[in-house]
Amino acid sequence: MRRTTTAAIVAALGITLTTVLAAPAGAAVPSSAPTCSGTLTPADLATGCVVDSGRLVLPDGRTFAVPAAGTSVAALPVAVAGVPDDGDVVVTNTGAAGVAVRVDDTWAGSPAAVTRERAAEQRRTLSPEVRGRVGTGAATTAATTTAATTAAATSSCTDGSYSLAGHRWKTTVGWRYNKANEKTLGRRLVTDGANAWTGTITACGKTVTSRAAATYLGASSRQSAVRTDGGCGSPDKTNVVGWSRLPAGVLGVTCVFYGSGGIATETDQRYSTGHEWSTTTVCRAGRFDMRGVATHEWGHAYGLGHTSASSKLVMKPSATTCDTAQRTLGYGDLRGIDALY
Ligand SMILES: [Zn+2]
Known part of the structure; x- marks a missing residue:
C-alpha cells in the first residue's frame, strides 16, 4: 500500500x-512486507510478515506472546526422564525481516529471519562440542569432550560439554517468589539453585570465578510469565518464580526475554504442581529433588541450554526422581558458566 x-x-x-x-x-x-497479527502459527510467519502483536501457537500446543521487534523469548523446560521432551523454544522478532522460531535444532518462520538468526547462533556458539551444532571453529580443544558427550555413561567430571542458550546477563538477577499454589516450601531451595552458579565455584577439582549473580527481592503476587502450556507470555519487568500446572512430564520451565545483543532483561520460572517434590537434604524416595531441578532452571536463566540426554551434567534435559547429583555442577556446567561469565 x-x-x-x-x-x-x-x-x-x-x-x-x-x-x-x-x-x-x-x-x-x-x-x-505484509503484516500479520492475532493468533499465528509458524506457517503464518513463513510469509515473512512483520508482527508487532499477537500470539504464536506451536504445533505442540505451547503458546507465546509475540516478542517486541528486536527482542527474543526463550522457553527452556526440564522434563521427567523417559518422557518425550518438547524441546527448547526461541522466538526472535527481527522487526523488518519477520519472526524466526527455533524448537531445538529445527527452524521455522520467516526465511529471512531464520537465515539471520542461524548465522547469529553460529557466531555466538563458543563451545565446539555443543550437541553437534557447530561443525567448524575452535575445534582444537574439542577432541576429548566430543568423545565424552557420545559416551552413554559419562561421569559429570569427565564430560566437558555445554550449550549456550543465546543470552546472558549484564546485571544481577533480582527475583521474587510467588507462593500461590506452592506444592512445597520451595523458596530457599530455589535460592540454593541460583547460588550454585555464582561466585567462586569449585567442581571436579577445578575452580572458576563466576560473575553471574542473583538476589532474592522478596515475595510477590505477580504472575510468572511461564504459561501453563509451557510457553511464555509477555514480560512485565519482574523476575518471578512460581508454581502452576504444566504439561504432563514437565517438571519446570524457565522463560527468558532478551534483546538483539543477547542481553537478558527478564527471566521467570514455574515449577509443576503435578509432581511430588522433595525438599530435604536426603531426598525422599519417589520425589523430584527441588534443589536439583532449581539448579537446572537457574542454569537456563543465566544462559545455558541443554547438554545431551546421556550426560550426567546439571544441564541434561531431564531428571529422574531424587536426582540429587543435579545440585552440584559437573565439569561441562562449570565450563559453561565460566564461558558466559
Ligand atoms: Zn532444561
Whole structure:
C-alpha cells in the first residue's frame, strides 16, 4: 500500500521514480512486507510478515506472546526422564525481516529471519562440542569432550560439554517468589539453585570465578510469565518464580526475554504442581529433588541450554526422581558458566 501511495505522490510531483524510491530502500520496514497479527502459527510467519502483536501457537500446543521487534523469548523446560521432551523454544522478532522460531535444532518462520538468526547462533556458539551444532571453529580443544558427550555413561567430571542458550546477563538477577499454589516450601531451595552458579565455584577439582549473580527481592503476587502450556507470555519487568500446572512430564520451565545483543532483561520460572517434590537434604524416595531441578532452571536463566540426554551434567534435559547429583555442577556446567561469565 505504501508503494502505491509513493507512486501516486511521485506521479503528482513529477519526480523521477528512482530518486524517490532510494529512500524507502534503506528504511526499517520494507514497503513490500505484509503484516500479520492475532493468533499465528509458524506457517503464518513463513510469509515473512512483520508482527508487532499477537500470539504464536506451536504445533505442540505451547503458546507465546509475540516478542517486541528486536527482542527474543526463550522457553527452556526440564522434563521427567523417559518422557518425550518438547524441546527448547526461541522466538526472535527481527522487526523488518519477520519472526524466526527455533524448537531445538529445527527452524521455522520467516526465511529471512531464520537465515539471520542461524548465522547469529553460529557466531555466538563458543563451545565446539555443543550437541553437534557447530561443525567448524575452535575445534582444537574439542577432541576429548566430543568423545565424552557420545559416551552413554559419562561421569559429570569427565564430560566437558555445554550449550549456550543465546543470552546472558549484564546485571544481577533480582527475583521474587510467588507462593500461590506452592506444592512445597520451595523458596530457599530455589535460592540454593541460583547460588550454585555464582561466585567462586569449585567442581571436579577445578575452580572458576563466576560473575553471574542473583538476589532474592522478596515475595510477590505477580504472575510468572511461564504459561501453563509451557510457553511464555509477555514480560512485565519482574523476575518471578512460581508454581502452576504444566504439561504432563514437565517438571519446570524457565522463560527468558532478551534483546538483539543477547542481553537478558527478564527471566521467570514455574515449577509443576503435578509432581511430588522433595525438599530435604536426603531426598525422599519417589520425589523430584527441588534443589536439583532449581539448579537446572537457574542454569537456563543465566544462559545455558541443554547438554545431551546421556550426560550426567546439571544441564541434561531431564531428571529422574531424587536426582540429587543435579545440585552440584559437573565439569561441562562449570565450563559453561565460566564461558558466559
Ligand atoms: Zn532444561
